[in-house]
Amino acid sequence: MFALAWANLMHHKLRSLLSALAVGIGIMLMLVSNGLATGSLAEVDQRMQSVDAELVILPAQDNIIFTGGAPFRRGHEQHLCQAADERGPLAAEVIPVFFGQVKMGGQQQRLFGVDPRQMAAFLGPRRVLAGKLFERAGAFCDRLRAGEAAAPSLSDPAYQAFIADGLELVIDQRLQRVGGYRLSDELQIMGQVFRIVGIIETGVAGRVFAPLQTLREIALAGEPSASMYFVRLRPGLDPVAAADFFQRGLGSDVRVELKSDYGRLLRESFAQVSLYLNASSGVALSACFLFILLTMYTTVIERTREIGILKSLGVGRGGLLRLSINEALLISLGGVAIGMVLAFLVRGVLLVYKPLLTVELAGRGLAAAVIVGVVGGVLSALYPGYRAARLDPAVALSAE
Amino acid sequence: MNDELMIDVRDLHHAYTHGGVVEPVLHGIGLHVQRGEFVVVMGPSGCGKTTLLNIIGLMLTPTRAETVRVAGCETLGLDEALRTRLRRDALGFVFQRFNLLRTISVRRNVALPLGLRGMAADGPVDDLLARVGLAGMAHKKPGQLSVGQQQRVAIARAVVGRPALLLADEPTGNLDSANAAAVLDLLSEVHRADGQTIVMITHNEQLAVQADRVLHMRDGRILD
Incomplete structure (x- = not known):
C-alpha cells in the first residue's frame, strides 16, 4: 500500500x-x-543569568517582559540598601536597574541604567573591547552625592553642563557590529545627546548601558527608584530563605524571585x-x-x-x-x-x-x-x- | 450441498433503485457451475449478465435469493470484511476495460493480489508474465502497452493468486479479432492447464465455442 x-x-x-x-x-x-x-x-534569560546576583526584585503586577519605568518607591530602595549595608544580614550588593528605551541597530533596545561602579556585576569575565566603562565612572554620581543639586529645568544650561559627563553609553559588540557604531558616536536619547564610550563583549544582560543616575536625573528628577533590582547575597546564604525575607520586608506590591527562575517568569509572562x-x-x-x-x-x-x-x-x-x-x-x-x-x-x-x-x-x-x-x-x-x-x-x- | 459446485445460485432476484424508481434486473436466476468448468454467459445488452457476475463476484448484494454459494461459501449475510476476504482469496476478475492501475508498473499490477495476501511475488509474477508473453514489459506502465497487452496483464493479475473462480466480463469487448483470439486462447490455456473454473460473459458466439457450457440470458432470466 x-x-x-x-x-x-x-x-x-x-x-x-x-x-x-x-x-x-x-x-x-x-x-x-x-x-x-x-x-x-x-537569549534574554541567558543574558540575565550572566548578572552576578541570586535574586531579582520586580513590581508585583508588571509583566516581566514589559517591566520598565520606576515603579519602586523610595522606601523600597532604602530597605534594600539597609540589607546591603555592612551590618545588613543578607545582601552583599543591591543592584538597581532603570530601564529606558533606545532605538539602535534598527530596532528598539532596552537601555540598562546601572551604577557605573556596579558594572562588574554585569560584566563578569567579559572584557571591555574598546574604550572604557563610562569615561568618568562614578564622578557624576559622586558629585550628585556631594550635594551639587541639579537645576530644576532640563533645558537650563547649568543643568546640561552638570550632567554632561553622565551622558555616556556602553554597548555590546553584537549591537556595535549590527549598527556599525564606533566610539564617540553620539545618539539622541530622552532628549539628550549620549556618546558611546565603551564596547564590551556580547553576553551581558543588556546591549546598551547608561549611568543609572543620569537616567534617574533625566526621567525621575533624581528620585532613587528603579525598574528592577538584582540582589547578590552574602556567600553561603540560602537564596530561597533570603527571597522570603526580602518579600516580607518589601510588601506585597513587590515580588522577589530567584534569578534562576527568570526564564520561567519570562515564559509565563509571554x-x-x-x-x-x-x-x-x-x-x-x-x-x-x-x-x-x-x-x-x-x-x-x-x-x-x-x-x-x-x-x-x-x-x-x-x-x-x-x-x-x-x-x-x-x-x-x-x-x-x-x-x-x-x-x-x-x-x-x-x-x-x-x-x-x-x-x-x-x-x-x-x-x-x-x-x-x-x-x-x-x-x-x-x-x-x-x-x-x-x-x-x-x-x-x-x-x- | 455438492462440494463439486463452484457456484450454486438459486432463486436470485435483483433490482436497482434509481431515485425511488425500482428497476428489476434479475428474476429468479438459478445457476450451478462445477469446479473446473468453463462457462460462457451470453445475451443482449441489459439482460443482467454483468449484474449476475457482480453478485457472484461479491461486488453487489442481491435484493433477494435463496442461496448464493461461491467457492463453497454461502455469501448471503456475509459482512463486508468477509466478502472482501473471499474476493481476495478465491476470486479473480478480468474486465472489458482491463482495469489496470495506471500509476504502477505491469509487474506491480500483477503482483498486487499476492501482496494483498502477504505472499512473495517475484517468482510467480515473472513466470506468469513470461507465460502471457510480456516478460519484457514488466517495468512499463499499463498506458505504455497496447490494448491486447493490457488485457493479458489483466488476465495475469487475475490468475496469479490461483483463485478458485475466474470471472471475466466481456474480456474481449475492447479488442480486435486477433487480440480477442489471443486472449481467449490464454483463458482456455489457463482453464486446461490449471483446471481453472471460469465464468465468462461475451457477445461473441465464435469465442463461446471453447467453453464447456454456454448459457443464454434474456430479460433477467437464464434461458437454457
Whole structure:
C-alpha cells in the first residue's frame, strides 16, 4: 500500500508538490514564530543569568517582559540598601536597574541604567573591547552625592553642563557590529545627546548601558527608584530563605524571585502572546491540512474507478483508509521537510536583515513539527479515506 | 450441498433503485457451475449478465435469493470484511476495460493480489508474465502497452493468486479479432492447464465455442 501511495503521488507530481508546499509554509510559520519567541526569551534569560546576583526584585503586577519605568518607591530602595549595608544580614550588593528605551541597530533596545561602579556585576569575565566603562565612572554620581543639586529645568544650561559627563553609553559588540557604531558616536536619547564610550563583549544582560543616575536625573528628577533590582547575597546564604525575607520586608506590591527562575517568569509572562502565536500557527496549519484534505478528496473522486479495482482485488475498507492515510502522510511529511528547510532559510535571511533577532530552531520545535505533520496528515486523510472505503465496488467500477 | 459446485445460485432476484424508481434486473436466476468448468454467459445488452457476475463476484448484494454459494461459501449475510476476504482469496476478475492501475508498473499490477495476501511475488509474477508473453514489459506502465497487452496483464493479475473462480466480463469487448483470439486462447490455456473454473460473459458466439457450457440470458432470466 505504501508503494501504491507513493506511485499515486508521483502520478500527480505538481499537485503533490503544491500540497506539500502548502503544509511546508504552515510548518515554516509555526517554526519561525515559535522559534523567534523561544529564541528571544532564551537569549534574554541567558543574558540575565550572566548578572552576578541570586535574586531579582520586580513590581508585583508588571509583566516581566514589559517591566520598565520606576515603579519602586523610595522606601523600597532604602530597605534594600539597609540589607546591603555592612551590618545588613543578607545582601552583599543591591543592584538597581532603570530601564529606558533606545532605538539602535534598527530596532528598539532596552537601555540598562546601572551604577557605573556596579558594572562588574554585569560584566563578569567579559572584557571591555574598546574604550572604557563610562569615561568618568562614578564622578557624576559622586558629585550628585556631594550635594551639587541639579537645576530644576532640563533645558537650563547649568543643568546640561552638570550632567554632561553622565551622558555616556556602553554597548555590546553584537549591537556595535549590527549598527556599525564606533566610539564617540553620539545618539539622541530622552532628549539628550549620549556618546558611546565603551564596547564590551556580547553576553551581558543588556546591549546598551547608561549611568543609572543620569537616567534617574533625566526621567525621575533624581528620585532613587528603579525598574528592577538584582540582589547578590552574602556567600553561603540560602537564596530561597533570603527571597522570603526580602518579600516580607518589601510588601506585597513587590515580588522577589530567584534569578534562576527568570526564564520561567519570562515564559509565563509571554504565555498570552505565545497563545496568540500558537493560535495563529494553528489556523495557518489547519488551512494547510484542509488543502491536503481537499487534495485527497479530489483524489478519491478522480480515482473512483481505481478504488473499485482495488476492492475487486480484495482490498478492504481498512486497506483503502490506510492507502489514503499513507498518501496524506507522505504529503505532510514532505511538507514538514519543506517547512524545515524554509524555516532555516528564513532564519538565515533574518540573520542578515535583523541580526539582533534570535530564531531558535532546536530539536524540540522540529520534533513538534514532525508530530503536527503526522497528526495533521492522518486527520486530513480520514474523511477522504472513509469516503473511499464506503464506495460500492460495482458502482465504483462503473465510474468513468 | 455438492462440494463439486463452484457456484450454486438459486432463486436470485435483483433490482436497482434509481431515485425511488425500482428497476428489476434479475428474476429468479438459478445457476450451478462445477469446479473446473468453463462457462460462457451470453445475451443482449441489459439482460443482467454483468449484474449476475457482480453478485457472484461479491461486488453487489442481491435484493433477494435463496442461496448464493461461491467457492463453497454461502455469501448471503456475509459482512463486508468477509466478502472482501473471499474476493481476495478465491476470486479473480478480468474486465472489458482491463482495469489496470495506471500509476504502477505491469509487474506491480500483477503482483498486487499476492501482496494483498502477504505472499512473495517475484517468482510467480515473472513466470506468469513470461507465460502471457510480456516478460519484457514488466517495468512499463499499463498506458505504455497496447490494448491486447493490457488485457493479458489483466488476465495475469487475475490468475496469479490461483483463485478458485475466474470471472471475466466481456474480456474481449475492447479488442480486435486477433487480440480477442489471443486472449481467449490464454483463458482456455489457463482453464486446461490449471483446471481453472471460469465464468465468462461475451457477445461473441465464435469465442463461446471453447467453453464447456454456454448459457443464454434474456430479460433477467437464464434461458437454457
